[in-house]
Amino acid sequence: MMEGKVVAVCVSEKKGTPKKNIKEAFLEEGVGIPQDAHASFGHRQISMLAFEDIEEAKKKLPELEPGSFAENITxxxxDLKSLEVGDRVQVGEAILELSQIGKECHTRCAIYHKTGDCIMPTRGIFFKVVKSGRVAVGDKVTKVIIE
Structure with a gap:
């Protein structure tokens, strides 16, 4: 069984900008995090990134931290790479369904200009919230086995 933990819960007021770790949020079914710029954003309500990928990027830019790539949950x-579209994960009290792996960046966002690279197109994954709940730093992340 895969089990990890939440190291950051992040939001921003504008799309394409780094997010700030607010440590805890309520994930609303069909919406995401209501106070985030990406709330109600169709099938990409919540974005997730592995802390290990941020650590790797820090070799080039030491000031990077969770939220730097505009992900909601770090x-x-x-093992995010082992997930497939349709898989579900429980994060804290919420259940998320994987809706997209990676994304196309049409414009060079603030993150790209700051970092010279963005790992979201290849490493970022996106979810729909299928069961509302609170998520906080330290919460468990597990794959939901659907019988």
Missing amino acids: VKDF
């Missing part, structure tokens, strides 16, 4: 010790 997780550690959880």
Whole structure:
């Protein structure tokens, strides 16, 4: 069984900008995080990135931190690369369904200009919230096995 943990819960007021770690949020079914710029954004309500990928990017830019790539949830010790579209994960009290792996960046966002690169197109994954709940730093992340 895969099990990781949440290291950051992040929001921003504008799309394409780094997010700030607010440590805890309520994920609303069909919406995402209501106070985030990406709330109600169709099938990409929540974005997730592995802490290990941020650590790798820090070799080039040491000031990077969770939220730098505009991800909502940063997780550690959880193999995001093994997930497929349709898989579900429980994060804290919420259940998320994987809706998209990676994304096309049409414009060079603030993150790209700051970092010279953006790992979201290849490493970022996106979810729809299928069950509302609170998520906080330290919460468990597990794959939901659908019988």
